[in-house]
Amino acid sequence: MSDGGQPAPARSASDKSDFKRELTGVVPHLRAFARGLCGRPDLADDLVQETLLKAWAAQDRFEPGTSMRAWTFVILRNAYLTDMRRNRFRGEYDEGVAERILIEPAGQEEPIHLSDLHRALLTLPAERREALLLVGAGGFSYEEAAAICGCAVGTIKSRVGRARAALSEMLASGAVPRRSTDDETAHRAILEELDMVSSGNGVSTRG
């Protein structure tokens, strides 16, 4: 993270502790976003720690009063894409809480396993997965999600739409990959689109 800004004046101790308090407050959300992105809780938490270090180092660039959650999500996302390029995440999936939770859709006989949903999610190309996570799970507006991903609102809408369609189809047809997502499908899909994502969006850290 180097955008060569001018050296900011040193922050006061109280600025620092405000920042720390806000940052601490979003950690659960960072964990949730990271878990959705990379599936394995331990790797997700590593990613969150990496994000916290980067956020801390960049704290002079955070504008107080803006969304800490959005700001740190940008950092987490960039760290994730970098790690993906280094091949750290392989769409591995660890059965955790998700395995034990069933969603009972109204008027449907077969409940959907959250773990199926999560696995299906992990097969999506990174850019669609993150768009759907931000809007469909994190509760961000399309506009906020677009700012986080550094792309147009229309792009986010279309990614979310495609992600939904793909998941719906996968869940309806039962074509959800089983446990071991060393799975070719997932991995190939992720790598294929990664170049697009990373070339399209440089490191933008605007809140």
Added chain:
Amino acid sequence: MASNHPQGRNGSGSGNAQRRAPEWADGLKQLYDSVVEEDLPDAFRDLLDRLEATPTTRSPSGDNDDQGAGGR
């Protein structure tokens, strides 16, 4: 941010591909919220405490995360 209306911003306005939230949409929120609600491992607070105690002048190398806060 907890449980806001399920199809509010998806359903309104944009009349394109995604008219309605699919029935699994709520599951996505559950996945997310279940992690948000987990107890926060101490490693995170420890890490932030250490950062706070360290002068901010040190180089912003985000890769240096082997300070004993790994795991979980």
